[in-house]
Amino acid sequence: MRSLPEAVIVSFSGTLVDTSLINHLVASHHPSCDAPSADRYLLEAVMCPPVRQMVQLLNVERNIGRAVLLVSADRDHYHPHIQSWLDLNGMTVDGIHLRRVSDHRPDALTKAEIVAGLQDQYNIVHAYDDRSDVARAYHRLGIDTTLAGGQTGDAPGLAAA
Structure with missing residues (x-):
């Protein structure tokens, strides 16, 4: 049996990207009924700065040989925007995985x-x-998760979930 390469998952908005100044755009957002707010949020998010602590953590993860996989509930037509943000901020990930445009289920x-x-x-x-x-959903898959940042507008920080 072959061993699988180790990887970590990172979310985009609110985790890798400091969205604290634009979280009000999606404060009561539900993707099935408020796509315009979600679209505006992501367009604004790609102009927000990175969370430096997350950038450092992901660099450590890559340095010890783990793949970094970006998993986001953002719609897949935003792939070019996210890739541009990563390029502009000198970030490398091993894969970008997004929701289908037609997927309106909970994040x-x-x-x-x-x-x-x-x-x-x-x-x-x-x-x-x-x-x-999301941390609870990952826990059900057997994946430990660190809560990073948040949608409350608090300064990004890290806490084990």
């Missing part, structure tokens, strides 16, 4: 499904996300 369910599919290719040893519902 935690969508992200858990994406990650469950990735577990066939990677031994996912940890995840970084800003949402406790």
Whole structure:
């Protein structure tokens, strides 16, 4: 039996990207009924700065040989925007995995499904996300998660989930 490469999961908005100044755009957002707010949020997010602590953590993860996989509930037509943000901020990830445009399910369910599919290719040893519902979904998949940042507008910080 072959061993799978180790990987970590990182979320984009609110985890890797400091969205504290634009979180009000999606404060009561539900993807199935408020796509315009979600679209505006992501367009604004790609102009926000990186969370430096997350950049440092991901550099450590890469230096010890782990793949870094970006998993986001953002719609897949935003792939070019996210890739541009990564390029502008000198970030490298080993894969970008986004929700389909037609997927209007809750973010935690969508992200858990994406990650469950990735577990066939990677031994996912940890995840970084800003949402406790997503952390619980990852926990059900056997993945420890660190809560990073948040959608409350608080300064980004890290806490084990």
